[in-house]
Amino acid sequence: MQRILPSLVLAVLFGLAPFQSPAQESQDWHGWIDSQSELLFDRVVEWRRHFHANPELSNREFETAEYIAEFLRGLDMEVRTGIAHTGVVGILEGGRPGPVVGLRADMDGLPVQSRAGLPFSPDGVTAQFLGDEVPVSHACGHDTHMAMLMGVAEIFAARRDELPGTIKFIFQPAEEGAPPGEEGGASLMVAEGVLTDPDVEVIFGQHIWSLAPVGQIGFRPGGIMAAADRFVITVHGKQTHGSTPWTGVDPIAVASQIVIGLNMIVSRQTELTKEAAVISVGRVRAGVRNNIIPESAELIGTIRTLDTEMQDKIHADILRTAEHIAASQGATVTVEIDRGYPVTYNDPELTERMAPTLERVGGDNTIRINAITGAEDFSFFQKEIPGLYFFVGGMPPDRDPADAAPHHTPDFYIDETGMKTGVRALASLAIDYMLGNR
Numbered sequence: 001m002q003r004i005l006p007s008l009v010l011a012v013l014f015g016l017a018p019f020q021s022p023a024q025e026s027q028d029w030h031g032w033i034d035s036q037s038e039l040l041f042d043r044v045v046e047w048r049r050h051f052h053a054n055p056e057l058s059n060r061e062f063e064t065a066e067y068i069a070e071f072l073r074g075l076d077m078e079v080r081t082g083i084a085h086t087g088v089v090g091i092l093e094g095g096r097p098g099p100v101v102g103l104r105a106d107m108d109g110l111p112v113q114s115r116a117g118l119p120f121s122p123d124g125v126t127a128q129f130l131g132d133e134v135p136v137s138h139a140c141g142h143d144t145h146m147a148m149l150m151g152v153a154e155i156f157a158a159r160r161d162e163l164p165g166t167i168k169f170i171f172q173p174a175e176e177g178a179p180p181g182e183e184g185g186a187s188l189m190v191a192e193g194v195l196t197d198p199d200v201e202v203i204f205g206q207h208i209w210s211l212a213p214v215g216q217i218g219f220r221p222g223g224i225m226a227a228a229d230r231f232v233i234t235v236h237g238k239q240t241h242g243s244t245p246w247t248g249v250d251p252i253a254v255a256s257q258i259v260i261g262l263n264m265i266v267s268r269q270t271e272l273t274k275e276a277a278v279i280s281v282g283r284v285r286a287g288v289r290n291n292i293i294p295e296s297a298e299l300i301g302t303i304r305t306l307d308t309e310m311q312d313k314i315h316a317d318i319l320r321t322a323e324h325i326a327a328s329q330g331a332t333v334t335v336e337i338d339r340g341y342p343v344t345y346n347d348p349e350l351t352e353r354m355a356p357t358l359e360r361v362g363g364d365n366t367i368r369i370n371a372i373t374g375a376e377d378f379s380f381f382q383k384e385i386p387g388l389y390f391f392v393g394g395m396p397p398d399r400d401p402a403d404a405a406p407h408h409t410p411d412f413y414i415d416e417t418g419m420k421t422g423v424r425a426l427a428s429l430a431i432d433y434m435l436g437n438r
Helices: 006-014 022-039 041-053 062-074 142-157 185-191 251-269 308-328 348-365 418-435
Strands: 078-083 087-093 096-106 126-129 132-135 164-172 202-213 217-219 222-225 227-236 277-286 296-305 332-341 344-346 366-368 387-395
Touching: 022 041, 022 142, 022 418, 041 062, 041 142, 041 418, 062 078, 062 087, 062 142, 062 164, 087 142, 096 142, 096 418, 142 164, 142 202, 142 418, 164 185, 164 418, 202 348, 202 418, 217 348, 222 387, 227 251, 227 308, 251 277, 251 296, 251 308, 277 308, 296 308, 308 332, 344 348, 344 387, 348 366, 348 387, 348 418, 387 418
Parallel strands: 096 164, 096 202, 202 387, 217 366
Antiparallel strands: 078 087, 087 164, 126 132, 217 387, 222 344, 227 296, 227 332, 277 296
């Protein structure tokens, strides 16, 4: 009789799985994730459609949070609620030692009407926003993010005893920004300890993308989404009659020159071969009558940068430009710059280490993308620990890219099959990181 291998003897006596090499174990997990992503797809779609039909605004995700918490409790994991108002965290402790990995999905909808005309569209759903009753929809794809993370949770919960580490499933409210006068989002979750007890080692997140082909994975090391800062420039002039402008100081004329000067900062004073940058004035407010030159004018806008040094430089350039243009016309200015979301910065070492995982999942449909000047408060997690954020395409294969509706618009639409890629990618990143850190 052939000698029975010790590992097989242990397996028979104690019900343990036979010894696997690291490569075999990885293949086993990858096969499980791939097969379960297919089997769970109908349920992921069901969850997504529930969220899509029942959107809630930032810091008001009460029913969404309860739905998620109940689901996680059903998977028999520790569930924490009320983090950053409505955030939910599920903690799945594996049966084997290993690192703590964070996986994040955002929860909030937008004050945007849906015109997609789907059977599960949120027709008639409204809420209070800035004092007005507004339509609400998931016009940014957060409904898919929650559904995909729930799919990942179910995949790992089924094999928790074999899981080499712990996963924190972080469902985050208010990614689109807390209402005025309130705190919220990732920054508040961090402040309330979401990355501790147990301490999270790395964090992964993803965003469905309506303008990329369905199933495509896009990523890059370094800055992948911009810092988003808000500025207010108040020009102080001297009020006078519109018929005699020389008797006053026209703040509207000065503000107009400042707008041109701000454009010159990007086009002539910023090293754009290093990273992209944007300065946009979104609101100009001044005056009450056609024949009165007012006392003041106000410019409100946004700054987008992908590099912290460039961010600081542009802030200084805005102040200098506004002050000098105003002084040249006999006016003064007040410049206020509020730092918003930081750069969404993919840790280069972590990104390169996990690139093979994304490339395995996406195959030839995995690309390294240029940075996007939109912003994401996933960046607050990345300020604390290494993180990797990536995009998953959701544009139908038969749609002309020129006709695809952008995010935050009424016609926003996602091909749900892209969620299969998202589930596989997020789960694969978690297990590959764990297996590589035992």
